[in-house]
Amino acid sequence: MNNDHVYKLKQGRVPLLISMPHVGTAIPEDQRARYEPRALQTEDTDWHLERLYGGLAEQLGASMLVPHWSRFLIDLNRPPEDTPMYPGASNTELCPTRFFTGEPLYLPGREPDAAEKLRRRETYWRPYHEALQAELDRLKREHGYVLLFDAHSIKSELPWLFEGRLPALNLGTVDGRSCDPAITAVLGALLAAQDRYSHVVNGRFKGGYITRHYGRPDLQQHAVQLEMCWRCYMGEAAPYDYDEALAVGVQPLLARMFETLLAWRPA
Numbered sequence: 001m002n003n004d005h006v007y008k009l010k011q012g013r014v015p016l017l018i019s020m021p022h023v024g025t026a027i028p029e030d031q032r033a034r035y036e037p038r039a040l041q042t043e044d045t046d047w048h049l050e051r052l053y054g055g056l057a058e059q060l061g062a063s064m065l066v067p068h069w070s071r072f073l074i075d076l077n078r079p080p081e082d083t084p085m086y087p088g089a090s091n092t093e094l095c096p097t098r099f100f101t102g103e104p105l106y107l108p109g110r111e112p113d114a115a116e117k118l119r120r121r122e123t124y125w126r127p128y129h130e131a132l133q134a135e136l137d138r139l140k141r142e143h144g145y146v147l148l149f150d151a152h153s154i155k156s157e158l159p160w161l162f163e164g165r166l167p168a169l170n171l172g173t174v175d176g177r178s179c180d181p182a183i184t185a186v187l188g189a190l191l192a193a194q195d196r197y198s199h200v201v202n203g204r205f206k207g208g209y210i211t212r213h214y215g216r217p218d219l220q221q222h223a224v225q226l227e228m229c230w231r232c233y234m235g236e237a238a239p240y241d242y243d244e245a246l247a248v249g250v251q252p253l254l255a256r257m258f259e260t261l262l263a264w265r266p267a
Contacts, residue, residue, distance in 0.1 A: 003127045005068060009135060012063035014262055015143035017135050018053055019210060020151040021076035021128070022046035024067040031073065034110040036103075041238070042070045044100045046153045048242045052233055053151055056255050060262065062149075063135055067128055072096060072105055074124040077150070077208035082117075095120055102160035136214065136221055145220035145266045147183075149258070150210045155236055156229040162204050168197040169253075170227040172207035178215025179222035180267075186260050187224065194253060197232065220266055226257070 025042045032040060050066050057064045067076055075094055082094040092098065095117045097105055106112075112120065132148075140146040157165050169191060173184045184201065191199040205227040207215070215223030230236045233247040 003131065006124055006127045007068060007131055008064075008066045009131055010057070010064045011135065011138070012057065013061040015139045015145060016060065016062040016147045016149060016258065016262060017132070017139060018057050018062050018064045018149045018151055019132060020046060020049045020053070020064075020066055021210060022067075022071045022152060023049050024069045024071065024073075026069050027073055028069070034106050034112070035072070036105060036107060039072055039099070039105045042072055043238070043240070044071060045240075046151070047230065047240045048234055049151050049153055051242060052247055052251070053254070056251060056258060060255075060258055062258065063139065065128070065132055065135065067124075069124050074120045076125055076128050077152075077210050079209045079213070080121055080125065094125070098160075100155070100158045100161055132210070132214065140220060145222070147179075147261050147264075148210070148214050148221070148223040149261065150208070150223060150225040152205075152208075152225060152227045153230055153233075154227055156231050166204065166227075166229050167200045168229045168232050169199040170203055170205045170229075171199065171201045172205050172211060172225040172227065173202060173223075174207045174212050174215060175202050178207055178211050178217070179224055180217050180264070183222055183224065183261065183264055186264065187257060190253075190256060190260055197250065197253065224261075 023046050025045055027035065027040060054064065075092060075096055078094040095112050097111055099105060136146050136148060171187055171191065173179050176184045188201045205225065207225040211223045211225040214221060232250045234243050235241045
């Protein structure tokens with residue numbers, strides 16, 4: 001498969017790559033018969049993030065990596081060996097088998113077997129991650145360091161995954177290990193200085209595989225994750241429409257986060 005059908009990469013000119021691994025909505029025709037009909041609507045997508053972030057990325061000159069295929073086919077933010085990200089909590093797999101509400105994604109007996117999981121990993125997961133690392137390497141060669149912003153979004157309340165209502169903005173740096181400590185500090189201070197959006201740093205969502213694996217401050221490769229609740233920019237019920245009025249409210253804060261990241265320099 002041509003990798004152009006796996007992801008889109010727009011290369012930028014500043015040391016910042018925005019990855020959004022869960023925005024894809026496509027499920028291949030040869031796989032669709034496996035799924036519950038409800039799954040074909042891909043409700044657990046990180047909806048509209050390319051639209052929300054795209055203008056900001058272009059203005060700043062940031063790179064942006066966007067997948068084509070749905071997380072219901074392959075979860076690009078899970079480790080290739082499929083170990084749980086959050087031990088003791090409900091987790092989705094490399095090839096998810098449940099909705100975020102807990103019900104099965106697949107028709108009975110149609111779940112992917114080991115061979116199919118391996119095929120999906122090699123066909124969809126590996127090219128995305130090879131492109132991600134290659135772009136990080138390119139930017140680091142040019143600038144001496146690189147910043148990775150892993151962008152996610154989620155419904156505010158999902159009892160199968162977490163208790164209660166999530167803060168609007170959930171910043172994760174793997175308890176400070178995925179980036180220089182100063183980055184966690186300045187981004188945390190930026191969020192604390194505003195009162196429009198509730199927030200937490202390294203709460204329920206500390207960072208998935210991408211933040212954990214690529215966040216290597218010892219190699220001048222610094223990663224952060226932002227899990228944003230849908231209520232910040234879109235409707236939380238089907239058809240999950242983009243809400244321009246909400247989006248223009250949060251975009252200035254996102255822009256300040258990017259500007260703060262780009263103002264940081266390694267010691």
